[in-house]
Amino acid sequence: MSGRIAKWSVKLSAYDLVYEPRAAINSQALADFVTDFSSDIQQEANWKVQQLDQDKGKWILFTNGASSQGVGLGIILKSSQGGIIPQAIKCDFQATNNEAEYEALILGLQLSKDLEVKIIHVFMDSLLLANHFNGSYAVRSEKLTEYMHIVKNLAEKSDSFIIEQVPREENAEADALANLGSTFRIPTKIKIPIIHILNPTTYMPSLDEKEIIREVAKQDPQVNEVAATENVVGQDPQINQ
Structure with missing residues (x-):
């Protein structure tokens, strides 16, 4: 490089x-x-x-x-x-x-x-x-x-x-x-994403929080609304072996 x-x-x-x-x-x-x-x-x-x-x-x-x-x-x-x-x-x-x-x-x-x-x-x-x-x-x-x-x-x-x-x-x-x-x-070309989870899976976001997530998802194409609603808020750059 x-x-x-x-x-x-x-x-x-x-x-x-x-x-x-x-x-x-x-x-x-x-x-x-x-x-x-x-x-x-x-x-x-x-x-x-x-x-x-x-x-x-x-x-x-x-x-x-x-x-x-x-x-x-x-x-x-x-x-x-x-x-x-x-x-x-x-x-x-x-x-x-x-x-x-x-x-x-x-x-x-x-x-x-x-x-x-x-x-x-x-x-x-x-x-x-x-x-x-x-x-x-x-x-x-x-x-x-x-x-x-x-x-x-x-x-x-x-x-x-x-x-x-x-x-x-x-x-x-x-x-x-x-x-x-x-x-x-793992094989050489496999990439490993690191996923950030904001809350435990037992956590239930309020209606207001869900609305905020939807608005953020509309403004930022990198944010997946469904994943964000289920507390997965993003991924780090992938780490190569």
């Missing part, structure tokens, strides 16, 4: 979008589209891309690795503008828990590098890895030494880079994504 496309994915992560391969397009249809494309829209699009390119604020990266039933990695990258990129990754190779932690960190840093992030603060619950990087613990394993070499090379690409160890409960989201990648056995 190119850096510019990845930056747009941050902005679009709040929407339930499904991307499909582009089919062949009739040349005349393409010509008509180009003709109809307003110069004002082009200027606005260029301005939006410029804003993304100039994002020099601090980004936050949460990572975690799990190897309980398989190897899974969890990554949550948060931009300085509030965008979020969550990733649950399943690894088709064996690794120890410490190796999985390194894999998650490296993939998170590679994603940051693709986005041209210059200021990044990493949070993880692995005390060993954080102290390896900060120099408090010596790296004794040959394989972990190789991992640390990659981490330091990626860190040098940033203007400011910090790794901080946090309690597990403060890294719960990345931990959940890592466990999902570790334990779930």
